[in-house]
Amino acid sequence: MLCKRLIVCLDVRDGRVVKGVSFEGLRDVGDPVELAARYQREGADEIVFLDISASTEARRTLLDVVKRTAEQLFIPLTVGGGITELADIDAALRAGADKVSLNTAAVRRPEVVAQAAERFGTQCVVASIDARVERTLAETFAGSGAAQLQHEQSRSDVWYRVFTHGGRNATELDAVAWAMKCVSLGAGEVLVTSIDQDGQRNGYDLELTGRVAESVSVPVIASGGAGSAEHVIDAFRLAGADAALVAGMFHDGTYTVSHVKQRMARADIPVRLAGVFS
Amino acid sequence: MKVALLDYGVGNLHSLVKALELGGADVCIEADAERALRADALVLPGVGAFGAAANRVGPAADSIRAALEGGLPCLGICLGMQLLFESSEEGEGRGIGMFNGTVVRLSGRRVPHMGWNQVESSRDPLFVGSENLIAYYAHSFVAPPAANADAIAWTEYEGTRFPAAVLRNRTWGVQFHPEKSDVAGVRLVQNFLREAGQ
Numbered sequence: 001m002l003c004k005r006l007i008v009c010l011d012v013r014d015g016r017v018v019k020g021v022s023f024e025g026l027r028d029v030g031d032p033v034e035l036a037a038r039y040q041r042e043g044a045d046e047i048v049f050l051d052i053s054a055s056t057e058a059r060r061t062l063l064d065v066v067k068r069t070a071e072q073l074f075i076p077l078t079v080g081g082g083i084t085e086l087a088d089i090d091a092a093l094r095a096g097a098d099k100v101s102l103n104t105a106a107v108r109r110p111e112v113v114a115q116a117a118e119r120f121g122t123q124c125v126v127a128s129i130d131a132r133v134e135r136t137l138a139e140t141f142a143g144s145g146a147a148q149l150q151h152e153q154s155r156s157d158v159w160y161r162v163f164t165h166g167g168r169n170a171t172e173l174d175a176v177a178w179a180m181k182c183v184s185l186g187a188g189e190v191l192v193t194s195i196d197q198d199g200q201r202n203g204y205d206l207e208l209t210g211r212v213a214e215s216v217s218v219p220v221i222a223s224g225g226a227g228s229a230e231h232v233i234d235a236f237r238l239a240g241a242d243a244a245l246v247a248g249m250f251h252d253g254t255y256t257v258s259h260v261k262q263r264m265a266r267a268d269i270p271v272r273l274a275g276v277f278s
Numbered sequence: 279m280k281v282a283l284l285d286y287g288v289g290n291l292h293s294l295v296k297a298l299e300l301g302g303a304d305v306c307i308e309a310d311a312e313r314a315l316r317a318d319a320l321v322l323p324g325v326g327a328f329g330a331a332a333n334r335v336g337p338a339a340d341s342i343r344a345a346l347e348g349g350l351p352c353l354g355i356c357l358g359m360q361l362l363f364e365s366s367e368e369g370e371g372r373g374i375g376m377f378n379g380t381v382v383r384l385s386g387r388r389v390p391h392m393g394w395n396q397v398e399s400s401r402d403p404l405f406v407g408s409e410n411l412i413a414y415y416a417h418s419f420v421a422p423p424a425a426n427a428d429a430i431a432w433t434e435y436e437g438t439r440f441p442a443a444v445l446r447n448r449t450w451g452v453q454f455h456p457e458k459s460d461v462a463g464v465r466l467v468q469n470f471l472r473e474a475g476q
Contacts, residue, residue: 001395001396001434002391002393002394002395002435002436003393003394003395003412004393005393005394040460045393045394045414067292070290070292070293070296071292071293071296072296073293074293074296074297074457074458074459074460074461074463074464075414075458075459075460076414076416076455076458093289093290093325094290095290095292096290096292096293097290098290098416098458118327119327119330120289120325120326120327121325121326121327121357122390122418123390123392123416123417123418124289188390188392188416188418189390189392217387217388217389218388218389218390218392219388219390219392219393242388242392242393243393272394272412274460
């Protein structure tokens with residue numbers, strides 16, 4: 001049986017792993033090569049490097065980090081952030097990435113997704129979608145109605161708007177429709193991040209994750225908001241995610257990868273336990 | 279032992295090179311198939327698409343098959359396993375033809391089949407120490423050999439059972455990525471080197 005994946009995301013800036021809320025107050029967390037190796041030992045199923053460097057030069061630093069990481073990492077490595085054209089993808093893969101995630105570039109030039117899938121294979125291409133909930137007028141004015149009615153409406157009357165440039169720029173795209181479009185272009189996975197939940201530590205946006213998961217025919221990765229093992233379990237159980245992306249809650253040592261995986265196993269979620277490998 | 283890693287021109291070979299080196303192999307990355315055959319063992323990596331790779335390998339298909347029939351140890355990974363077959367629904371061109379059969383599209387609700395999946399236990403020496411292997415898969419096509427006996431391990435995904443590994447002579451093909459399957463996968467690569475050295 002296919003296991004549910006626990007993916008650890010590392011935000012990398014100028015060659016160091018950093019952590020912060022909404023890019024504010026970035027704090028140095030450590031060396032990406034060492035951290036990736038540590039998470040692999042703890043049982044992480046995949047590692048994602050998200051490059052949040054500001055300059056082109058710093059991006060070259062990332063390729064060096066990818067190269068050094070790949071030499072000791074025996075689980076898949078995805079690189080995202082700042083990838084705009086095929087040459088960037090080629091460079092990332094040659095440096096040692098197994099997949100790349102495309103976000104702003106895909107919105108700006110959707111043909112990049114198709115070209116990347118054709119040249120490198122669909123399994124290399126992750127469509128990364130940042131989205132924020134939008135409420136329609138009907139729901140805004142439903143406040144005086146019965147609570148039950150309001151609940152039903154809140155399900156049907158919200159939609160999710162796609163944002164680019166690290167969540168700064170709004171688009172007119174609907175996240176579910178955009179996810180389907182990305183898959184039709186050749187994306188092999190969809191990584192869906194809730195901007196509302198990101199960094200909040202009170203759980204993934206299950207509505208957003210669920211809507212995308214039931215609409216596309218490729219694996220869906222839940223992202224943004226994980227603060228506990230329960231949140232991860234909910235993403236699998238309630239939203240139908242195939243993988244859960246986790247960042248902050250491991251960096252500060254609140255939880256370990258193996259702790260979360262053991263909790264998953266106890267909740268009868270198919271999972272790869274690191275112990276099997278020792 | 280000198281191991282040639284055939285390079286089809288795309289993708290990441292770092293982890294595979296490192297896994298082979300950890301097993302004591304002297305690895306050379308070789309774009310020319312004929313030259314690759316001079317090594318003690320051949321590895322066909324698992325990155326790219328069938329059509330493009332067959333384009334590269336196709337002209338040398340007959341000499342590769344002859345070398346493998348003659349006993350050159352070979353490990354084909356993912357696409358590399360599929361290249362050992364005659365043809366593929368994924369793209370034009372002919373494969374090496376070491377295994378009879380055509381590579382077909384995997385059916386399922388979610389394709390590609392991405393992630394860690396159980397490999398049904400196999401007694402083949404390749405799997406020594408990795409009997410309950412949970413391996414990393416990333417593929418949309420599967421390679422069922424015409425001769426069922428060529429399949430030495432199986433995996434199930436969404437109701438479809440497909441070959442996780444095949445073997446003929448000293449040529450192994452694995453549909454998963456051992457170089458991405460953590461410690462157990464690296465052990466499998468080392469098992470291959472041990473078998474190849476005998």
